[in-house]
Amino acid sequence: MLVVADPHPTTWAALSERKDNTYLLPICTQFECDGSRTASNRSVQWGQQVVKPIFESKNDYEVMYLLAKKLGFADLMFKNIKVENNQPLAEDLLREINRGGFSTGYSGQSPERLKAHMANQDKFDLVSLRSTKDAPPEIAGDYYGLPWPCWGTPAIRHPGTHQLYNTNLHVKEGGGTFRARFGVERVVKTKVMEDGKEVEKEQRFNLLAEGSFSVGSELKDGYPEFTYGVLKKLGWDKDLTDPERERIEKIGGNNPDNVGWAIDLSGGIIRVALEHGCIPFGNGKARAAAWNLLDPVPVHREPIYTPRPDLVAKYPTYPKAVRFRVPDIGFDVQKAAVDKGIAKQFPLVLTSGRLVEYEGGGEETRSNKWLAELQQDSFIEINPADATERGIKDGQWVWVTGAENSKARVKALVTQRVGKGVTWMPFHFGGWWQGQDQRKNYPAGTDPIVLGESVNSITTYGYDPATGMQEPKAALCQVAAA
Amino acid sequence: MARMKFLCDADRCIECNACVTACKNEHEVPWGINRRRVVTINDGQPGERSVSMACMHCTDAPCAAVCPVNCFFTTADGVVLHSKDLCIGCGYCFYACPFGAPQYPRVGNFGSRGKMDKCTFCAGGPDPANTQANFVQYGTNRLAEGKLPLCAEMCSTKSLLAGDGDIIAKIYKERVAKRGYGSGAWGWKTAYRETIAG
Ligand code: SF4
Ligand code: SF4
Numbered sequence: 001m002l003v004v005a006d007p008h009p010t011t012w013a014a015l016s017e018r019k020d021n022t023y024l025l026p027i028c029t030q031f032e033c034d035g036s037r038t039a040s041n042r043s044v045q046w047g048q049q050v051v052k053p054i055f056e057s058k059n060d061y062e063v064m065y066l067l068a069k070k071l072g073f074a075d076l077m078f079k080n081i082k083v084e085n086n087q088p089l090a091e092d093l094l095r096e097i098n099r100g101g102f103s104t105g106y107s108g109q110s111p112e113r114l115k116a117h118m119a120n121q122d123k124f125d126l127v128s129l130r131s132t133k134d135a136p137p138e139i140a141g142d143y144y145g146l147p148w149p150c151w152g153t154p155a156i157r158h159p160g161t162h163q164l165y166n167t168n169l170h171v172k173e174g175g176g177t178f179r180a181r182f183g184v185e186r187v188v189k190t191k192v193m194e195d196g197k198e199v200e201k202e203q204r205f206n207l208l209a210e211g212s213f214s215v216g217s218e219l220k221d222g223y224p225e226f227t228y229g230v231l232k233k234l235g236w237d238k239d240l241t242d243p244e245r246e247r248i249e250k251i252g253g254n255n256p257d258n259v260g261w262a263i264d265l266s267g268g269i270i271r272v273a274l275e276h277g278c279i280p281f282g283n284g285k286a287r288a289a290a291w292n293l294l295d296p297v298p299v300h301r302e303p304i305y306t307p308r309p310d311l312v313a314k315y316p317t318y319p320k321a322v323r324f325r326v327p328d329i330g331f332d333v334q335k336a337a338v339d340k341g342i343a344k345q346f347p348l349v350l351t352s353g354r355l356v357e358y359e360g361g362g363e364e365t366r367s368n369k370w371l372a373e374l375q376q377d378s379f380i381e382i383n384p385a386d387a388t389e390r391g392i393k394d395g396q397w398v399w400v401t402g403a404e405n406s407k408a409r410v411k412a413l414v415t416q417r418v419g420k421g422v423t424w425m426p427f428h429f430g431g432w433w434q435g436q437d438q439r440k441n442y443p444a445g446t447d448p449i450v451l452g453e454s455v456n457s458i459t460t461y462g463y464d465p466a467t468g469m470q471e472p473k474a475a476l477c478q479v480a481a482a
Numbered sequence: 483m484a485r486m487k488f489l490c491d492a493d494r495c496i497e498c499n500a501c502v503t504a505c506k507n508e509h510e511v512p513w514g515i516n517r518r519r520v521v522t523i524n525d526g527q528p529g530e531r532s533v534s535m536a537c538m539h540c541t542d543a544p545c546a547a548v549c550p551v552n553c554f555f556t557t558a559d560g561v562v563l564h565s566k567d568l569c570i571g572c573g574y575c576f577y578a579c580p581f582g583a584p585q586y587p588r589v590g591n592f593g594s595r596g597k598m599d600k601c602t603f604c605a606g607g608p609d610p611a612n613t614q615a616n617f618v619q620y621g622t623n624r625l626a627e628g629k630l631p632l633c634a635e636m637c638s639t640k641s642l643l644a645g646d647g648d649i650i651a652k653i654y655k656e657r658v659a660k661r662g663y664g665s666g667a668w669g670w671k672t673a674y675r676e677t678i679a680g
Contacts, residue, residue, distance in 0.1 A: 415525055
């Protein structure tokens, strides 16, 4: 079953000829619904509905609610959220995020506080983002949009964190330290030869900060993440209110000392840590060696499909493994590509990237007439030397074939932007497939103005085991005049 | 009286096309007609430059000199406008204009030209009123509302400047004095490691 939930039918929506088990759910844009919106600078804004949903579109909240209802658990999922005519209340949704977002500091940005920011946008300094002296009390001291971490409950009015890890500010003023995320100590065991015998040696490394802390911190050194137990050790547990203590003890059951700041739903541990100038997640060191990753320090590994097969023996990709139930067969694919001489058949490096006119998969921006006019065809950038060898002229149609035998029909852009042996394609196009225009597959009136080949039909196997990110940047191809 | 001018600082333009998009959206310029466009030279090579071009609102405008129906006029702000009611779409101004500013919609199947269209410096048409009829023919009149052309207002690098020619010249002079220009500009050597004339 394929469900596409989007304001525009995406590449996937139009790819298939099949008539069954394919659902296109027209989802509202942000202009058609209320709600909080997070920006990439970690700040949050409250958005208001500008127009009523057009056509038959529904917003994400309603779709989620109706799905949960069909699956039979809407009552549980929405037990803290007011629902009217199948419409979950946007304010309640944010409150639910706040309650579950202690661990990411996405907890203090209540709808009331965000709305006060929107109503007083002129009362924030454009450089420091802090509210100005004449700001009303409901936003006093805040950074615009309460960039997370905005610690604890909304009631304690943390101002948000404009710059992370800024030790020059008090935590309650948006300052902080580096998170003690990897424990307090690292024990490294190594085998060494001593007097002709192999013995195991143990080395211990302190992972907490040393001599560094944020302004006003009562602990003048590194410290671990806060728990009820840590508070007790410091004698700070007496600052908890009775309801907070009761909640913590209820959460902890037999072992309340283990209840940490991130799961204390009373917000008490966070509140008390801040009162003493400390950041709830501890004060640790940054680490340059990520010992729990496959490559603790990044090392060079040749791409799965490499233009330099001679380097594969020395710099192979990761060994075969199953990661989170997904087999990683990169090693075999890389080896087979070397054995089969793929680099000779596909001598050009293919990499992909973005255009300034379009965004993401491009359905939204290719449907905008002002933008679509500026980029009307999917294309491949190719160096003049490579183009001349192939008898390709600027602007003509070419076939690009990928190392896994897919093909795409695009226009050639002969340019020195790319070096000899390298090609580049933008990733915003879709709606053509292996040379075939798929326009007839879109529901009437929803097809973007500009369609074109998706570069991802040419890119090949491979992914980063640490992040699960696919390999869209390093592939091989051949280009021929169409 | 101030003379309105555009200046595109080619040491700053990043070829983002925001000015082009802003213009098309503001005046609802049809597909295929470009009152403004960005031209890039030496694409992909050291010394690559982009410059955003539109009608330059010439003093003693060549387009006006060749127009057989005399449809051009210069406003008190020094903006060169024309009347689409008078224009016969002959295309003479296209040949006279050193900047390729005049544009013509194709109106028939045999390539016949419609009424000329070009940048109005966001000053609407001959009738100063912001009527719907004026909007359809010429676009909005931002100047009448005390606003500058939207392309320049939208330019994120402040490469494209619009306004009183004297003030713009002063801003540009200050910039050049501070950072230099061409391969003498700040950052050039770091980016390209070689010197290029111009
Ligand atoms: S908006 Fe500015 S930077 Fe962008 S293309 Fe236009 S003049 Fe250049
Ligand atoms: S149309 Fe061309 S000739 Fe006429 S004022 Fe504009 S730039 Fe000058």
